[in-house]
Amino acid sequence: MSKISGPLLDRIDIHIEVTPVKYEKLEGDEKAESSKIIKERVNKARKIQQERYKEDKIFSNSELTPKLIDRYCKIREKRKRDFKKCI
Numbered sequence: 001m002s003k004i005s006g007p008l009l010d011r012i013d014i015h016i017e018v019t020p021v022k023y024e025k026l027e028g029d030e031k032a033e034s035s036k037i038i039k040e041r042v043n044k045a046r047k048i049q050q051e052r053y054k055e056d057k058i059f060s061n062s063e064l065t066p067k068l069i070d071r072y073c074k075i076r077e078k079r080k081r082d083f084k085k086c087i
Contacts, residue, residue, distance in 0.1 A: 049060060056068060064072065075083075
């Protein structure tokens with residue numbers, strides 16, 4: 001943050017602090033998932049969504065109305081308490 005001038009910072013609406021990651025961790029030798037495996041996972045998730053929303057005639061979460069959010073996105077009481085602690 002100290003490397004950015006005040007007038008420039010004033011023009012940025014969102015500030016997110018992140019903890020630094022050591023170079024060694026970024027350089028790791030872990031093998032990444034292949035595009036084929038990622039594609040299969042995405043297609044599976046899309047099929048689940050299509051099945052879930054077929055009666056509502058929508059395609060994805062971005063099309064949820066407030067009424068549909070109430071139906072599909074129930075938050076358990078424990079999670080509500082956890083959210084309240086974060087605020």
